[in-house]
Amino acid sequence: MPALPDSRLAPRAFLRALYDAAVQRALPGQVLAAHLPPPPHGRTVVVGAGKAGGAMAAALDAAWPAEAPLSGLVVTRYEHVPPAYRARGGRIEVVEAAHPVPDAAGRAAAARIATLVQGLGPDDLVLALVSGGGSALLSLPAPGLTLEDKQAVNRALLLSGASIVEMNCVRKHLSAIKGGRLAALAAPARVCSLLISDVPGDDPGVIASGPTVPDATSCADALAICRRYAIELPPAARAGLESGAFETPKPGDPRFAGHAVELIATPQQSLEAAAALAREAGVEAHVLSDEIEGESREVGKVHAALARAVARRGHPFAKPCVLLSGGETTVTVRTKGGRGGRAGEFLLGCALALQGEPGVHVLAADTDGIDGVESNAGAIVTPDTLARAAAAGLKPAERLDRHDSFPLFEALGDLVVTGPSYTNVNDFRALLIV
Structure with a gap:
């Protein structure tokens, strides 16, 4: 396996390497x-x-x-x-x-x-x-x-x-x-x-x-x-x-x-490949489930709650660690015209629930390389995502209501763009807590 960057110094590269390992396995x-x-x-x-x-x-x-x-x-x-x-x-x-x-x-x-x-x-x-x-x-x-x-x-x-x-x-x-x-x-x-x-x-x-x-x-x-x-x-x-x-x-x-x-x-095999790479780098990995379903934004909130518990209380897992999950969430479209997919919707829900929690970085992406019908596989949330969005005049809550995650993450430079991967084991989510 390739050497991983130190998760404390390069969380974006660390999370991207986990995603790449998951795709490679499939x-x-x-x-x-x-x-x-x-x-x-x-x-x-x-x-x-x-x-x-x-x-x-x-x-x-x-x-x-x-x-x-x-x-x-x-x-x-x-x-x-x-x-x-x-x-x-x-x-x-x-x-x-x-x-x-x-x-x-x-x-x-x-x-x-x-x-x-x-x-x-x-x-x-x-x-x-x-x-x-x-x-x-x-x-x-x-x-x-x-x-x-x-x-x-x-x-x-x-x-x-x-x-x-x-x-x-x-x-x-x-x-x-x-x-x-x-x-x-x-x-x-x-x-x-x-x-x-x-x-x-x-x-x-x-x-x-x-x-x-x-x-x-x-x-x-x-x-x-x-x-x-x-x-x-x-x-x-x-x-x-x-x-x-x-x-x-x-x-x-x-x-x-x-x-x-x-x-x-299968999704589980890809999650296990990502977990193995994280552990090789000295970061404990926990595969939550490969079968997570539900409304994307709500699933984001649940993942955020778990990450906060780890970050603040060291429960149920000790940090540093990475939480991995897969499955296929859904988006009930109530307002047409927005640009974004399941991963972007999950990430906006997660970011709003995290409220800038220190030490928590999140990547969500589709393993086929396409989130919905846009050009990105997914995106990344960092502890300063909401602050950077506010400084740019972006309103994440409004974007979430309009199912319009893609332009927000594009403006922040936080899209994960891979092109087609030529495989598909569906959603990949990784939450790094350091």
Whole structure:
């Protein structure tokens, strides 16, 4: 591991090094090859979707025997194809589409992927490369629905404050390819799913809305979620859910017999990698949880309360230490037009609750390198964040109410900008108390 800067003298660099270690642990090039099955007697077809899709395709192409046939198609987010693979190409085609709201390119890619897996036999193998973001990128509307229908529901879900589990329950029931339907189309071929988890609990049925695994949720569940969050459904979507016509394949379905599911990178593994690096530098690290959910600003307040207890009373942990957490928080958008994502919202809530607590520095960022739809992965809060904001005429509380964290942290020079990381194990938060 690289040498860390002294946490007392360079907290920003220290926290950034922890974030980088977390991302490094989840890079497909580091972890994918160990999970590959042997080549089959028949064909090997690669399909996939997600923000890590391009890097997963590149890692698979490099690790798969040169003499073994390999072909397929993977869809990833715009600008998320590793430059080296984009330049040289390979045996697996990688196309790009929109995230978090699906577009026509994603629909076209999903239709091609559905066609690729059909007509295979029992000696053939489908390698499914699945990572976070696949729900939007692999968008093939259920019969009777249009892409515009899917876009409208997706936008409403993103603004509603629904959890990722709830959002993906609705998404899979309005899809012709998610919720296990992709694997069902591939029968009788064997399917091996290689997953990078971006969801609390690492449920394969939630990651990218589970295109290759059976679905335990129901149309009734999807309807209940839409009622809970006042999601307006297009008439065809409501009819399909109410009639059960959009029901997904369930556990026990024989079409999934013999299939394999491999989690090749998870949020917990990335948090543990960051913790190991901190301890190597002589700073005790405590992983709070990799499954934290809830409203981002409220989660920020809770983290701030814990950091204050450590800073003031040495309880429940002694300082110096770093507190680490992951998961996927939510933002219920009440005022449109703000610029910022979950990490920025968490940090503003945390900064306001800390009120300049001495010795507490915080980094929050998304491991895919993009916080929401802005150019940053996240940002950093320091003991003087509120004072510097006041001196610049910025009002953090008002910014938080407008969901407008990005301009504030940009003005303070506190953004964490990494560019696409080519992986995705979701939220990363580190609170350093010295």
